[in-house]
Amino acid sequence: MEVRRAKTAGFCFGVSLALEKLDAEVEKHDAKIATLGPIIHNPQVLERYEKQNVRCLKNAEEADANERVVIRAHGIPRETETTLTKACKDVVDATCPKVKRAQLGIHSMISKGCFLLLYGEKDHPEVRGLMSYAGDRAFLFNSLEELKNFPLSADIDYCLAAQTTQDREEFARIDEYLQTQLAERLQVLNTICNATRERQQEAIAIAQEVDAMVVVGGYNSGNTRRLADVSRAQGCLTFHVEKSEELSASDFKGMKVVGLTAGASTPRSVIDATEEFLTKL
Ligand code: F3S
Known part of the structure; x- marks a missing residue:
């Protein structure tokens, strides 16, 4: 089956940057590392960090004095930053620029x-x-x-x-x-980011030309859900999955071309695996 993969599928600039900062902290091995809330809305990525002993804090008060805490791409309220600065060893600001x-x-x-x-x-x-x-x-x-x-x-x-x-x-x-x-x-103030719009426009264009669309990304990722919505709004049969294992060959019976896109928090490895699954059909 032919797969039309969106060029914009996957991490946006802000998410890539936040993950790079977190990876750099993990590699230093000189302090315990935590993130305030999940660093991104993707279960596979979160699982990987959990294995690397990165703790996910529910709130700033949970921070430990020996811990370096990474602020995620969404940013945090000012008062939370003040609490965090007092509670932990160091704050690493990975708020998207x-x-x-x-x-x-x-x-x-x-x-x-x-x-x-x-x-x-x-x-x-x-x-x-x-x-x-x-x-x-x-x-x-x-x-x-x-x-x-x-x-x-x-x-x-x-x-x-x-x-x-x-x-x-x-x-x-x-x-x-x-x-x-x-x-x-x-x-x-013009504060809207183009990353979301570009992804949605490409998803719409692809959805109009294919037999079905696959959108990969966390179920609790708002931008991934919106990609699935815009694709469905084109009248295109759309599957929103978190990983390729959730798809079954029978879903694509008789189809010739399928579209593939992913939310701004979906890792490339997950998109690649989905593309491979679809191509083999
Ligand atoms: Fe991503 Fe930053 Fe835009 S997190 S969606 S590049 S505002």
């Missing part, structure tokens, strides 16, 4: 007196981090409709920003709406 830039951009706008309007998912770790840079001067919303119900004040300046993985088109609609309401009282 794009997330860091969003955090600092928000911080700078708040210091100038702006009120933050953040387009993002409630309870997402990155969003919790971003919100912490605004203190209580922030409103979090997940859709234009939700924002429209928020009473905007007539005499303060606002700053619009988004979680890095949000939809760019919806962000543009939100910006347009706010321009009509606030005009020069609105500052816009």
Whole structure:
């Protein structure tokens, strides 16, 4: 069977960088290593680190004084960073540079007196981090409709920003709406990352040309689930799996071409194994 593999499948720049930092810490062998929360949403990678004695902390208070703690790509809230710095031996900041830039951009706008309007998912770790840079001067919303119900004040300046993985088109609609309401009282931070969009666009293009699509990645990885959703939205039969062993030859009976993509936290070895399985059919 022919396999059309997406060029963008797999780790994004921020995830690669975070894993490189963690690997470098593990290789030093001079302290116990932990991560605050799972370093990425991929069970195979997490299992490997567990075997290398990397502890996954549930919260900053769990950190040990002998431990070096790695902050994952999503970033963490400011107050958590303060707790962590006091609790552990050393903090290694593996926050994705794009997330860091969003955090600092928000911080700078708040210091100038702006009120933050953040387009993002409630309870997402990155969003919790971003919100912490605004203190209580922030409103979090997940859709234009939700924002429209928020009473905007007539005499303060606002700053619009988004979680890095949000939809760019919806962000543009939100910006347009706010321009009509606030005009020069609105500052816009362009914080959306292209990695998600590029993956989704390629998945859509491939889904339109194949008999079925395979999306590989953690079930709890939001960006992987969204890739499966955009593929299904094209009317394409889509399988979301964490590893090739979950697929069965009978699923692809009579098919000639199948698409393959993967979330931003899926290791190359898992994508390669899936491609090999499909090619052999
Ligand atoms: Fe960073 Fe974008 Fe990945 S913000 S973690 S490069 S999806």
